Amino acid sequence: MELTVLEEEAVLLKQADAIAFIKLLQVVSLDDPVAKLDDAVLSHLRNPYQTGLEINSSAVQHGIATYFTVEHSSVNTYESIQQSAMHCLEGEATQIPSYYNYTGVESIEHDMCPGTCVAFMGPFADLTHYPICNTDHYNPIKLHTSGGQMHIAHQKFITIPLSAQLQALWPNGGVFDVFDDFCKGCEFLQAVQWGDIKPDDIVLMISLNGAQLYESKLSDCWTYIWKQYVLPGGFIPGPNKLKNMDSFLFPGLHHLAALQNEGLCIWDAWHNIVFISNSFLIFITADGPGLVYFDGMKGTYYYPALLIPHHYAVAGSNHPDISIYELHDPDLTEYFDNLLKLYCKL
Ligand SMILES: [Zn+2]
Numbered sequence: 001m002e003l004t005v006l007e008e009e010a011v012l013l014k015q016a017d018a019i020a021f022i023k024l025l026q027v028v029s030l031d032d033p034v035a036k037l038d039d040a041v042l043s044h045l046r047n048p049y050q051t052g053l054e055i056n057s058s059a060v061q062h063g064i065a066t067y068f069t070v071e072h073s074s075v076n077t078y079e080s081i082q083q084s085a086m087h088c089l090e091g092e093a094t095q096i097p098s099y100y101n102y103t104g105v106e107s108i109e110h111d112m113c114p115g116t117c118v119a120f121m122g123p124f125a126d127l128t129h130y131p132i133c134n135t136d137h138y139n140p141i142k143l144h145t146s147g148g149q150m151h152i153a154h155q156k157f158i159t160i161p162l163s164a165q166l167q168a169l170w171p172n173g174g175v176f177d178v179f180d181d182f183c184k185g186c187e188f189l190q191a192v193q194w195g196d197i198k199p200d201d202i203v204l205m206i207s208l209n210g211a212q213l214y215e216s217k218l219s220d221c222w223t224y225i226w227k228q229y230v231l232p233g234g235f236i237p238g239p240n241k242l243k244n245m246d247s248f249l250f251p252g253l254h255h256l257a258a259l260q261n262e263g264l265c266i267w268d269a270w271h272n273i274v275f276i277s278n279s280f281l282i283f284i285t286a287d288g289p290g291l292v293y294f295d296g297m298k299g300t301y302y303y304p305a306l307l308i309p310h311h312y313a314v315a316g317s318n319h320p321d322i323s324i325y326e327l328h329d330p331d332l333t334e335y336f337d338n339l340l341k342l343y344c345k346l
Contacts, residue, residue: 111153
C-alpha cells in the first residue's frame, strides 16, 4: 500500500527504478531464473548432505594440505594443482577433492554495463544497451555473426550465494559464537522475546566497501560481505562509480529474500539433526564511499552532529545540543511521511 503511494509520487527515474527493485524482491523464489541455481544446487540446498567428508585416503589428505597451503591464493591455483596431480600421478590422485567439494559454494555471474553504470537486472534486464552511456549489453560482433543467437555480455560481476556458505557453518553443531554486546536494541530483543527470531535462526549484517586494488593505478572495485562470520556476498569491478548500486546488489538480496521466504535447511553434523533456519537482516553498514549508495546522498559525506560547535551560528543548523538519551524511538509512520515529503520535493 505505502509502496504504491510512493510509486505514484515518484518523479525521478531513479526513484521508479528503486521501487521496481523493491517490488521484485517481494515475490521471489530460489527457483527464479535470476537466482541461477541449477537443479543439483537447489537439491543440495533443500536436502543438505547428511554425511561428513571421510578423510581416509592420502588423496584427500593431500587435497586438504594443498587447500590450506594456498588458502591466500585464487581458487584457480588450487584447481590447477589438483588437475595437474590428477593428470601426472593418476591412480588414487583422481580422488583429490575439487574446490567445490570442500565448500559447496560456487559463484554466480550476471551481466553488467562495462562502464559500471548498471547491472542488467530487474528493470534493466531486457535492455540491449544502456541508454545513458549508450553501451551495448552484448558483444555486437558475436551477436551479429551468430544471427542474434549468441548473447555474450561485455562484462559480468560476481555474486556468491549466501545459502551454501551458511549451511557450511554447521559442521560441528552450530559454530556461531556468542557476542554479548552484539545487539541490545529493543526491536531485536523484542523479536527474540516474541519468538520471531529463534535460537536456530541467522541474524545478518551486510557491509558494502570500496577497495583500490593497486596503489598507483585506477583499480577501484566494490565488494559486499555478509557478517556473522565474514561471508563474501559479491564483487563488482570498477573503476568507474556505479550509477545504480541497487541493480548490483539485487542478485544477493534476491537470494536472501528467497531464503527468508522458504527457510534454509541445515544439517547439524554434531547433533545429527536437520532443521530449518530463518534469516534476518538487521544491520546495513558500509565504509564512507559505500554509504552514499545506501543512503542515496550525492557523494558528500554527512555526519550527524549532536553537539553544537563553539562559536557557531549558522541559521537553520544551529540547534542546541541533543542528548542521546532523549532521542525517541524510530517510528515507521514518521519515516514514511518524511520519505513522501522527500519524494514530492524532488
Ligand atoms: Zn554504462
